Amino acid sequence: MSHCTLAQDSAADYVNAHNAARSQVGVPPLAWDDTVAGFARDYAKQRAGDCKLVHSGGGGKYGENLAGSSGDLSGKAAVGLWVNERAKYDHNSNSCAGGECRHYTQVVWRNSVRLGCAKVKCNNGGTFIGCNYDPPGNFIGQKPY
Numbered sequence: 001m002s003h004c005t006l007a008q009d010s011a012a013d014y015v016n017a018h019n020a021a022r023s024q025v026g027v028p029p030l031a032w033d034d035t036v037a038g039f040a041r042d043y044a045k046q047r048a049g050d051c052k053l054v055h056s057g058g059g060g061k062y063g064e065n066l067a068g069s070s071g072d073l074s075g076k077a078a079v080g081l082w083v084n085e086r087a088k089y090d091h092n093s094n095s096c097a098g099g100e101c102r103h104y105t106q107v108v109w110r111n112s113v114r115l116g117c118a119k120v121k122c123n124n125g126g127t128f129i130g131c132n133y134d135p136p137g138n139f140i141g142q143k144p145y
Contacts, residue, residue, distance in 0.1 A: 009075035011037070014117040014131060017079035018107055021086070025145045027110045033134060036062060036116030040132045044118040047130075051122035056130070063112060063136030065103045066129065073127040075119055082107050094143045105144040109137025 011032040019029040043056040053066045067078035082103035089101040096102065106112070117131040137144060 009117075009119050009129075011117075014075045014079060015115060017076045017083070018115060018131075021079075021083045021104075021107050025108050027108055027145045028113065030113060030115040030133075033114035033116050036114050036132050036134050037118065038116065040116045040130045041118035043132075044120040044128055044130050047128045048120045048122050051124055051126040051128050053128075058132060058136060061134065061136070063106050063109065063133035063138060065106055065131045065133075068129065069127045070124075071126065072121075073119075073129060075117055075129060078119075078129040079107065079131070091143065091145075094141075102138055106133055106137045109133065109144045111135055112137045 015030060015032050022029060039059060039062060047054070051068055053068050055064055055066065058064045065082050067073060067081055085096075085099070085101040085104035088096050088099045089104055090097045112133040112135060114134040115131060117129065119127060119129045122128055
């Protein structure tokens with residue numbers, strides 16, 4: 001049986017973690033959106049059976065970041081994983097240097113203004129966390145800020 005939980009992962013936890021990173025680069029804050037969160041929740045429930053970090057495609061309208069763990073993982077820690085990719089992002093060339101950085105660029109994407117996230121405990125005991133962004137970011141040839 002799978003279930004969504006936000007007990008120690010409130011909307012404010014996700015929003016605050018994102019907005020701390022956004023303020024460091026001077027982009028406006030994100031706001032929680034229940035519709036976007038509903039999309040994230042529905043998709044997280046679908047992943048509870050296998051806990052695989054497979055992207056949903058955002059329904060064609062949302063950006064998406066995923067995180068997972070074999071044990072528990074808080075929403076704040078998941079956002080921290082994405083934000084830590086900042087060290088690999090080269091703003092001048094708008095490229096990732098030495099690894100993945102597109103989770104970070106979605107977190108700080110200037111035009112993304114609405115956020116919704118969800119967390120499920122998977123059947124294997126792991127954790128799946130997904131955050132969706134409206135409008136989406138990471139457009140080729142555009143800088144996040």
